[in-house]
Amino acid sequence: MLSRRKFLKTGLTTGAAAIPLASVLGAAQQPEQHAATPASSIPAYQLIALPARLAKSDAATEPWQNRVRRVGQTNMTEHDPAVMNVNEWADYWHSSKVDVVFVSVTGILAFYPSKVPFHRHGKFLNGRDFFGECVAAAKKRGMRVVARMSPDLNWGDALAAHPEWAMRLGDGSAQFSTEEPRLFKTCMFSTYMDDYVTAVMREINSLYDVDCFYTNGWPPIGMLPDCYCAVCSKLPATGTPAYWRAFNDRVLDLWKRYDAIAKEKKAGSFFFANSGGGVHASVNLDRLGKTIAWFQADNQGRSYEDPAVWGCSLQGRACSAVLDGRFAANVTAAYSTGTPGWRNLSKTPEETRMWFNETLASGMAPYNHFVGAEKGFCEDRRWQKVGEDYFQWTARHDAHFAARQSVANIGVVMGQSTQLLYPGPATARVRTYMRETTDGLYDALLRGRFAFDYVHEDRLEPERLKKYRALLLPNIAMLSDRQCEQLRAYVRGGGSLMASFETSLYDENLSPRADFGLGSLFGVSRAGNAVGTNGNPYYARIEAPQAAHPHQILDGFRDTNWLAGAQNRVPLKPVADPVLTVVPGFVRYPPELAYPPVSQTSEPAVVLREEGASRLAWLAGDVERTYWLTGHGDLLRLIENTIRWVTRDERMLSVAGPGFIEVFCWETAPGYAVHLLNYSNANAFHGWMQTVEPLGPQHVSMKLPGGARVRQVELLRAERDLPFHLEEGVLQFTVPAVGDYEVAAVTVV
Ligand SMILES: [Zn+2]
Numbered sequence: 084m085l086s087r088r089k090f091l092k093t094g095l096t097t098g099a100a101a102i103p104l105a106s107v108l109g110a111a112q113q114p115e116q117h118a119a120t121p122a123s124s125i126p127a128y129q130l131i132a133l134p135a136r137l138a139k140s141d142a143a144t145e146p147w148q149n150r151v152r153r154v155g156q157t158n159m160t161e162h163d164p165a166v167m168n169v170n171e172w173a174d175y176w177h178s179s180k181v182d183v184v185f186v187s188v189t190g191i192l193a194f195y196p197s198k199v200p201f202h203r204h205g206k207f208l209n210g211r212d213f214f215g216e217c218v219a220a221a222k223k224r225g226m227r228v229v230a231r232m233s234p235d236l237n238w239g240d241a242l243a244a245h246p247e248w249a250m251r252l253g254d255g256s257a258q259f260s261t262e263e264p265r266l267f268k269t270c271m272f273s274t275y276m277d278d279y280v281t282a283v284m285r286e287i288n289s290l291y292d293v294d295c296f297y298t299n300g301w302p303p304i305g306m307l308p309d310c311y312c313a314v315c316s317k318l319p320a321t322g323t324p325a326y327w328r329a330f331n332d333r334v335l336d337l338w339k340r341y342d343a344i345a346k347e348k349k350a351g352s353f354f355f356a357n358s359g360g361g362v363h364a365s366v367n368l369d370r371l372g373k374t375i376a377w378f379q380a381d382n383q384g385r386s387y388e389d390p391a392v393w394g395c396s397l398q399g400r401a402c403s404a405v406l407d408g409r410f411a412a413n414v415t416a417a418y419s420t421g422t423p424g425w426r427n428l429s430k431t432p433e434e435t436r437m438w439f440n441e442t443l444a445s446g447m448a449p450y451n452h453f454v455g456a457e458k459g460f461c462e463d464r465r466w467q468k469v470g471e472d473y474f475q476w477t478a479r480h481d482a483h484f485a486a487r488q489s490v491a492n493i494g495v496v497m498g499q500s501t502q503l504l505y506p507g508p509a510t511a512r513v514r515t516y517m518r519e520t521t522d523g524l525y526d527a528l529l530r531g532r533f534a535f536d537y538v539h540e541d542r543l544e545p546e547r548l549k550k551y552r553a554l555l556l557p558n559i560a561m562l563s564d565r566q567c568e569q570l571r572a573y574v575r576g577g578g579s580l581m582a583s584f585e586t587s588l589y590d591e592n593l594s595p596r597a598d599f600g601l602g603s604l605f606g607v608s609r610a611g612n613a614v615g616t617n618g619n620p621y622y623a624r625i626e627a628p629q630a631a632h633p634h635q636i637l638d639g640f641r642d643t644n645w646l647a648g649a650q651n652r653v654p655l656k657p658v659a660d661p662v663l664t665v666v667p668g669f670v671r672y673p674p675e676l677a678y679p680p681v682s683q684t685s686e687p688a689v690v691l692r693e694e695g696a697s698r699l700a701w702l703a704g705d706v707e708r709t710y711w712l713t714g715h716g717d718l719l720r721l722i723e724n725t726i727r728w729v730t731r732d733e734r735m736l737s738v739a740g741p742g743f744i745e746v747f748c749w750e751t752a753p754g755y756a757v758h759l760l761n762y763s764n765a766n767a768f769h770g771w772m773q774t775v776e777p778l779g780p781q782h783v784s785m786k787l788p789g790g791a792r793v794r795q796v797e798l799l800r801a802e803r804d805l806p807f808h809l810e811e812g813v814l815q816f817t818v819p820a821v822g823d824y825e826v827a828a829v830t831v832v
Contacts, residue, residue: 128732130734130785130786131492132735132787135789139752146410148376151182152478153451155179155185156414159186160454161192162207163213163456164209166456173226179474180474181451182227183294184217188214188232189232189233190202190234191203192204197286199282203238218291229293229296229297230291230295231298232296233299234298234301236263236269236300237279245275247313250312270314271333280298284341284345288345288347295345295355295377296354297355303365304360309322322504330366335370335371341354342374358380361398361401361521362397362499363503364499367499368539369539369542372404372409377410377411378412380411382398383414383452384416384430391522391525392764392767393529395413395445398445400537401497402446404538404539408487413438413448414450414452415439416430417453417470418430418452418453418454427453427454427455427462429465431772432465432469436469436772439473443484443826444747444760446486446489446747451466479802480799482752487749490748491534491550491551492534492552492733492735493551493553493555493730494550495555496555496559498560500591501560504561504593509613510651523557524557526719527707527723532737534734534735535555540559540562545572552579553578554581555582556587557707558584558708561593562590564600567600574694580605581700583707584652584704585653597609604699605692605701608656609654614651614652614653618672620668621666622646622647622665622668623688623717628644636662636663636689636691637724640717645666646663647718648666648668648704649706651705652665654686657685661689662691664688665687665688666681688703689701689721698728700725706722707722735748736783738782739781740780742779744759744760744763745762746760747760755829756799757827775823777822779819785814789812791831792832793807793814793831793832794830796814796828797828800825807829
């Protein structure tokens with residue numbers, strides 16, 4: 084619980100004149116009633132004014148897809164032409180107020196009487212133009228149509244005629260679908276993509292009025308192909324930086340050619356494809372972001388391997404890092420995701436809604452997706468009302484969901500090449516290494532209620548970085564010399580950095596450096612190879628624990644000389660006056676031997692440096708990942724304290740109140756939208772949401788840019804107005820309760 088004194092210091096230290104407590108809290112609400120977030124009471128902070136509002140955009144010149152607010156898809160099966168009621172299908176999506184529907188052309192099975200060789204007709208098609216009927220029904224109701232293709236698989240007759248189309252194993256044999264062995268996997272470097280896919284696109288353009296083209300199943304998401312066909316055998320080895328460049332070149336070359344074919348029919352048409360994968364995407368997101376007209380975040384639900392509830396929000400942050408206002412939609416599977424997963428059964432409404440909530444909160448358009456129609460329109464109809472109700476609700480508040488720029492003063496460097504190509508340190512080669520690192524920092528940022536964006540490693544130009552007080556580098560192992568220089572320039576300009584473990588120890592080709600590329604900037608130098616854990620991981624010793632004024636990164640650590648270290652560390656050479664030093668790991672079992680043979684060293688566990696307005700913090704261990712693996716409170720506190728220190732406790736937004744929530748704040752056309760996602764739920768890290776566990780009051784403070792006045796603060800889920808207080812530019816209001824999600828929409832004048 085926060086003490087009254089602490090709360091006053093916390094919620095109302097705004098940098099502006101003192102604000103009367105009674106104007107923020109109702110008389111019946113005593114601040115003592117509001118528990119702190121689990122690991123940290125939100126500390127005193129300095130509220131920083133939001134940036135100047137962007138100029139109004141000209142809606143008339145926006146591409147049509149940028150105005151799309153809702154997307155619908157019944158993913159058609161071979162059987163659907165025999166059983167689906169086309170009018171019921173179209174009526175449902177129209178009633179859900181979707182702007183655009185996906186209709187299957189495919190490439191595996193034609194849903195129209197295709198004449199393209201090897202475009203096999205579905206066995207229930209019987210010469211019918213099912214695709215054309217669906218397009219007409221959608222258009223009649225004012226919905227646009229995406230022509231959905233799937234270039235990833237084809238049948239044996241195509242393989243016999245075109246053996247060069249197949250992905251091959253090392254022994255030269257063709258690769259087949261693991262579920263349907265009659266389907267072979269097509270190679271994206273083969274002429275299948277140059278000849279067959281383009282023939283299907285041109286046939287569709289010649290026959291129908293579609294608005295754009297999309298490929299499912301290609302490019303792969305979060306992984307790189309592994310193929311030994313005649314073409315691929317001449318490429319660099321898969322999984323290497325050189326292969327990744329060749330992969331990106333091929334993807335973007337095909338993408339641009341397909342886009343040109345889409346535009347042969349009409350200028351507003353375009354091509355887009357499967358994207359997603361969050362920070363672990365396969366296609367270089369910097370390059371893709373400059374090309375893409377529609378980011379299709381194929382990120383449909385949680386899995387056992389990646390169970391964190393924020394999977395969709397994280398994807399939205401990755402999109403914001405690269406899209407510069409281009410359109411993104413996140414696909415929500417209303418069907419059952421996971422393994423095993425029932426492709427044709429609804430998931431819980433609570434889980435479906437949370438994925439929609441995260442989609443909206445992170446600035447993407449919600450997209451409802453179910454597979455197969457069957458029996459008119461459908462055997463399982465439970466998902467339909469869930470999505471329809473949700474979409475109808477969003478349609479009442481569209482203006483507040485169109486995000487213009489994020490309110491955030493912390494940038495987390497994504498390190499896409501590290502995510503995709505770095506195998507983990509030599510001490511811990513695990514496939515999940517960087518995902519765990521990402522989730523650890525994400526969790527800590529949420530618990531500390533920091534406002535943050537993702538920043539792509541290839542977008543470190545000063546113009547992009549100037550909005551951030553600090554950049555965080557969670558084991559961004561691969562950084563080029565140029566990227567290191569960009570980070571040095573950022574620091575010279577007054578920016579702060581926090582980095583950990585093997586950050587900058589490799590260049591963009593994954594070639595190890597003798598010492599950290601950012602070593603001189605942080606004042607750190609490598610003393611040896613990474614050290615892992617054999618039993619007890621290393622500990623961090625608090626130097627001068629009795630000091631009258633302990634360093635801020637030690638806030639809250641009392642009655643101990645030791646803190647948790649991390650599972651792995653890169654040993655550093657001694658520095659002057661270290662705050663934390665390494666107690667090397669030792670035996671964990673038997674307990675008789677569980678004591679440190681060496682209890683004090685000069686090896687720093689953390690190195691801190693101040694240069695003018697900049698603060699630099701280097702964590703020697705993989706602290707973020709070890710926090711994710713263990714949940715250790717020392718690590719959470721150390722990460723939070725260090726972020727507070729490097730940001731000088733500056734915040735652009737404060738949300739104080741109980742519970743584990745994720746916060747987004749966007750500038751919108753009417754004003755601002757503060758999104759609160761309630762993750763205080765037994766199923767936040769396992770399975771699906773089954774319940775909603777409401778949270779109590781959340782106190783929001785933000786300092787508006789000069790002269791802004793507030794007309795209204797409205798809760799979009801509760802659909803009612805809120806009282807607010809605005810004094811000397813500081814806007815404060817209290818959201819009295821949060822179910823699974825709430826949005827406080829601020830209208831400024
Ligand atoms: Zn190949």
